[in-house]
Structure formats: structure tokens, C-alpha cells
Amino acid sequence: xxxxxxxxxEVSPGLFRLSLAGGERLTTGRPGQFVMVRGVWGxxxxxxxxxxxxxxxxxxxxxxxxxxLIKRVGRxxxxxxxxxxxxxxxxxxxxxxxxxxIDVSGRLFLAGGGIGVAPMMSVAESLAGEELKRTRLIxxxxxxxxxxxxxxxxxxxxxxxxxxxxxGGRGRAGTVVDVLKDxxxxxxxxxxxxxxxxxxxxxxxxxxxxxxxxxxxxxxxACGVGLCLGCAVPKASGEYALTCTDGPVFVAQSILWEEx
Amino acid sequence: xxxPARPDMSVELFGVRFKNRVMGASGxxxxxxxxxxxxxxxxxxxVVTKGISALPKRGNPPPRICETPAGVLNSIGLENIGxxxxxxxxxxxxxxxxxxxxANIFGETMSDYQRVASMFRGVKEVCALEVNLSCPNVKKGSxxxxxxxxxxARLIKKVKKSTDKPIIAKLTPNIxxxxxxxxxxxxxxxxxxxxxxxxxxxxxxxxxxxAVFKNITAGLSGPAVRPVALRMVWEAASNLSIPVxxxxxxxxxxxxxxxxxxxxxxxxxxxxxxxxxxxMGDIVEDMETYIKDRNINTLDTIQGIITRKHS
Numbered sequence: 001x002x003x004x005x006x007x008x009x010e011v012s013p014g015l016f017r018l019s020l021a022g023g024e025r026l027t028t029g030r031p032g033q034f035v036m037v038r039g040v041w042g043x044x045x046x047x048x049x050x051x052x053x054x055x056x057x058x059x060x061x062x063x064x065x066x067x068x069l070i071k072r073v074g075r076x077x078x079x080x081x082x083x084x085x086x087x088x089x090x091x092x093x094x095x096x097x098x099x100x101x102i103d104v105s106g107r108l109f110l111a112g113g114g115i116g117v118a119p120m121m122s123v124a125e126s127l128a129g130e131e132l133k134r135t136r137l138i139x140x141x142x143x144x145x146x147x148x149x150x151x152x153x154x155x156x157x158x159x160x161x162x163x164x165x166x167x168g169g170r171g172r173a174g175t176v177v178d179v180l181k182d183x184x185x186x187x188x189x190x191x192x193x194x195x196x197x198x199x200x201x202x203x204x205x206x207x208x209x210x211x212x213x214x215x216x217x218x219x220x221x222a223c224g225v226g227l228c229l230g231c232a233v234p235k236a237s238g239e240y241a242l243t244c245t246d247g248p249v250f251v252a253q254s255i256l257w258e259e260x
Numbered sequence: 261x262x263x264p265a266r267p268d269m270s271v272e273l274f275g276v277r278f279k280n281r282v283m284g285a286s287g288x289x290x291x292x293x294x295x296x297x298x299x300x301x302x303x304x305x306x307v308v309t310k311g312i313s314a315l316p317k318r319g320n321p322p323p324r325i326c327e328t329p330a331g332v333l334n335s336i337g338l339e340n341i342g343x344x345x346x347x348x349x350x351x352x353x354x355x356x357x358x359x360x361x362x363a364n365i366f367g368e369t370m371s372d373y374q375r376v377a378s379m380f381r382g383v384k385e386v387c388a389l390e391v392n393l394s395c396p397n398v399k400k401g402s403x404x405x406x407x408x409x410x411x412x413a414r415l416i417k418k419v420k421k422s423t424d425k426p427i428i429a430k431l432t433p434n435i436x437x438x439x440x441x442x443x444x445x446x447x448x449x450x451x452x453x454x455x456x457x458x459x460x461x462x463x464x465x466x467x468x469x470x471a472v473f474k475n476i477t478a479g480l481s482g483p484a485v486r487p488v489a490l491r492m493v494w495e496a497a498s499n500l501s502i503p504v505x506x507x508x509x510x511x512x513x514x515x516x517x518x519x520x521x522x523x524x525x526x527x528x529x530x531x532x533x534x535x536x537x538x539x540m541g542d543i544v545e546d547m548e549t550y551i552k553d554r555n556i557n558t559l560d561t562i563q564g565i566i567t568r569k570h571s
Contacts, residue, residue, distance in 0.1 A: 043483040044483075046328075046331060046332055046482050047325075047332060048534075092537070222325050222332055225294060226294040227289060228288065229319065229324070229336045231325070232319060232320075232321075232322050232339070234322075239318070240319060240339065259321060260322070
């Protein structure tokens with residue numbers, strides 16, 4: 001479907017919050033799902049880019065929009081950083097399974113490493129009341145710039161947030177996993193997205209702490225809909241699952257981390 | 261003046277009637293059903309399944325995909341559910357749609373190829389077998405058989421004996437001269453050829469200082485390969501009496517018409533399905549418009565027009 005750019009704001013250096021209006025279908029996805037997006041630039045870059053939906057509902061832009069949080073890292077994200085309001089993009093989705101709706105007897109920790117915070121916000125905004133009160137967003141990065149730019153949304157969603165930086169520039173010094181090590185009890189649940197090493201550590205920690213943990217896996221993909229089999233992820237069962245249609249969210253310990 | 265009647269887009273190839281000349285290429289349409297959210301597959305001439313082996317195959321470890329300028333490298337490694345599960349679990353649902361189904365088959369040994377071909381014997385929902393002689397992403401079989409004209413011919417003869425269906429030999433572009441190979445498989449009894457499969461390429465991650473793919477090399481597809489594919493289709497079509505199915509970076513009706521003018525009887529759309537999963541419907545429609553607007557009754561009029569000029 002075609003979606004119109006409503007706004008594209010650089011919220012911290014190299015980090016863009018892109019709002020797209022594409023009709024009801026686009027906004028009725030689940031937290032943790034993703035969209036495949038491409039511009040009108042033809043065959044180069046060739047492939048659409050997968051982005052987690054950052055927000056489905058927003059008081060910041062007009063109704064009927066989704067928001068993506070895009071970090072400028074390569075050719076595709078560079079082009080998306082330059083799109084302007086009124087421009088049309090092609091969007092497929094929301095795709096994939098999203099995070100599960102589960103009963104949490106303890107606390108729900110939403111662990112976002114860097115740009116991995118994007119799907120965590122979509123989970124947070126889907127919660128309310130007691131559920132939201134028992135939810136903590138852990139937003140981690142190397143330095144202050146990695147954990148900046150989303151304060152407006154944090155306060156809009158009303159989720160209690162723990163900042164953590166490796167250099168101690170904002171919040172606690174350390175990593176997302178250090179915070180989880182201190183906080184997790186067996187009745188808690190972790191949802192995590194971020195660098196592969198962080199997710200691997202979350203899976204190990206969840207095993208040690210006897211907690212349930214779900215991770216959003218990132219893999220290169222061409223189609224996003226199960227046609228190319230490009231985004232295979234090895235499962236502990238010995239089979240490959242597809243990140244696009246079986247994921248991107250997996251039970252952390254169901255992944256064969258040694259093969260990744 | 262435009263012709264108000266809906267043009268006849270159909271074509272008969274090796275005794276099978278196809279409603280039009282647009283097919284979904286193996287490896288880019290799953291088993292057909294994966295496309296249904298994006299495309300009414302009854303609009304296209306055929307679905308060519310992803311490569312099917314006698315037994316299920318796990319495929320290669322990630323990463324499997326890498327983008328290149330106007331192209332994509334893949335190292336999927338022929339992951340598939342095996343012929344039995346395809347026939348039992350997928351085919352009943354797939355065959356409810358009004359399109360032809362071509363099963364793409366492969367093996368690691370010649371007897372593997374015979375075995376999978378024989379598993380489709382009497383399976384009436386499948387109208388033809390496309391024999392994959394050309395996947396560059398597996399160490400055994402496939403491209404090893406597909407590069408040598410004599411070996412390819414021996415394999416085609418064996419598969420031909422194992423099946424009751426027309427067979428299409430899918431050829432590799434990773435050779436010096438396509439013509440001796442194409443002629444050889446024709447002599448061996450192939451009912452058609454399809455080309456090209458992916459070109460062998462590679463990519464290096466300069467930050468990690470290693471090849472992107474664990475197999476080092478991978479298969480290149482997409483618009484980047486189209487001129488090479490078109491040249492090879494033209495060479496094959498100029499030298500064969502059996503149908504040639506053109507594949508390689510086709511993403512529009514204009515691309516498809518280039519291949520048909522170069523001698524292709526039909527075309528397969530591959531990588532474009534990844535970026536625009538409904539694209540094959542548009543291609544069929546735009547080809548109809550092209551011939552209606554030019555008062556051409558059938559694509560037969562322009563098929564091979566370049567070949568005839570040059571041969």
C-alpha cells in the first residue's frame with residue numbers, strides 16, 4: 001500500500017521519527033510487528049527495508065498514522081532520513097507475529113538496546129492501568145546519544161524508564177543486561193530487542209533466573225513475507241524458522257544461539 | 261485505434277496450455293501459497309515451486325541475503341520440505357487456484373533426481389517438471405551436473421525416463437558458452453529450457469574482514485543481471501527448436517517483452533516478487549495493454565523478432 005509521510009523529525013543526531021499515514025490496516029497491527037518500506041527510488045537500493053513499528057497510536061501527529069524510529073546507518077536508512085512530508089512510500093504490513101499478550105504476575109521488563117527500543121515502545125503504548133504500572137522500559141546504549149530522542153514519547157506513553165549507558169553518560173553505568181541481572185525475579189517477564197550479543201545474554205540470563213523471555217530477532221530479509229527464505233534463524237529444535245513469518249519475536253531460549 | 265477485445269495471451273508449450281506467458285520463478289514465490297496475500301495467482305500462467313528434493317533439506321546457515329547494486333546475492337541452499345510433504349500438504353490447496361503448477365526439482369546425485377521425478381509421476385496437478393541444473397549454493401549436485409553438456413544430457417535422459425511429464429532444463433549462466441549446453445539438453449530430450457539461474461557472485465564485509473556468506477560465493481539476481489540474461493536467452497532461442505523460458509531481472513512488462521522479442525516463449529519473474537509481491541499481475545495487465553494499444557493480435561507476432569533478424 002501507499003503511505004504518505006506526515007512528518008520526519010530528527011529527534012537526536014542520526015535518529016529519525018518517521019510518521020506515515022496509510023489507512024486503518026496499517027494502524028491495526030500488534031506491538032512488535034514490522035513493516036517493509038521502500039521509496040520511489042527504483043531498483044537501487046533494490047530491497048525494501050524492514051522496520052519495527054515504534055508507535056501505532058500517537059498524540060504527536062495526526063490520527064491514522066504509525067511511527068517508525070529509524071537510525072541512519074546505511075544507504076537505505078540515509079534515503080529514509082531525507083524523506084519529507086507529502087512524499088509517498090510503499091509499505092507492506094504490519095507483518096510478523098509481534099510480542100505475545102501474556103499474563104505477567106511480576107513485572108514486565110521491556111529491554112531496548114539502542115534502536116532496539118523501537119518495538120518496545122509499541123508494547124508499552126499497548127498497556128494501561130496495573131499492567132503499565134508494573135512495566136519498566138530499560139533503554140540502554142554506549143553513550144548519551146544512543147539513549148536520547150524518545151523522551152517525549154516516553155512521557156506520552158507514561159512508561160517508567162530506566163536509562164543505562166556504558167560510559168555512564170545518562171542514567172546508570174553499565175548495560176541493559178546488568179540492569180536485568182539486578183532486577184529479574186522468576187515471576188518477571190522480559191521482552192528484548194537490540195544487538196545480537198545483548199539478546200544472547202538475555203536468553204542466558206533468563207535461563208539462570210528462571211524467567212520467561214521473548215526476543216525480537218533481526219535478520220537480513222528480501223521480501224518480509226516468506227517468499228525468499230532469506231531470514232532463516234536456527235532453532236534449538238534443529239530446524240530453521242523464518243524471522244519474517246515465524247518471528248520476529250521468539251521465545252529467547254528457542255533459538256540456537258551458537259549457530260548465529 | 262485500440263482493439264476493444266481482450267487479447268489472447270495464452271500460449272501452448274510442450275503440449276501444455278498456459279493462460280499467459282508470465283510465471284513465478286522458482287525460489288521467489290515459495291510454494292505459491294505464500295503469494296496469496298499479495299496476488300491472485302490465477303492471473304498468471306504458472307507457479308514454479310521452489311526447488312523440491314526427494315527428502316526435506318535444511319538449507320544454508322544465515323546470513324542468506326545481501327543487497328548489491330540493483331541486485332541481491334542469496335545463499336539459501338535449496339531449503340525445502342521435500343516432495344512428499346509438498347504433494348500431501350501443499351498441492352491440494354495450491355491446485356484449487358486456476359493456474360498451472362510446475363515443480364522445480366533437484367538432487368545431490370543422478371538417482372536423487374530420478375527419485376524425486378518419479379515421486380511426481382501421476383500427480384496430475386503438476387503440469388511439468390523444471391529440472392534445476394544450476395543452483396550455485398550447494399556443493400553437491402545441481403550446478404556440478406549443469407556445467408558440462410554431456411553430464412547434463414545424461415541427467416536429462418535419466419529424469420525423462422523417470423517421469424510422465426514434460427521437463428524443462430533450468431540452465432546455469434555460469435559457463436562460457438550457453439549454446440552447446442542448451443543444444444545438448446535438447447538432444448537429450450528436454451521439452452524446454454529455462455534460463456538464467458543466478459550468476460555466481462560474492463560480497464565481503466570490510467569491517468569484519470571476511471566474506472559475507474559462509475559459503476563465500478552466492479547467487480546474484482535482480483535487475484543487475486538482466487542484460488546478461490537477455491543475451492543468453494537470445495543465444496539459446498536462436499539455436500533451439502524447443503521453447504525457451506526467459507528469467508533474469510524481469511520486473512515490468514517492458515522487461516518481459518524484451519525477452520519475448522529476443523526469443524523467449526514465456527518468462528519468469530523472480531527477485532521482483534520480493535520487492536513488489538503483486539508485480540506479476542501488473543506485468544500480465546501491462547502486456548495486454550501493450551498488444552491492445554498496438555493492434556497486435558498475439559505475442560506470437562513479436563516473439564523472437566530479434567532472433568529472426570540475427571540468425
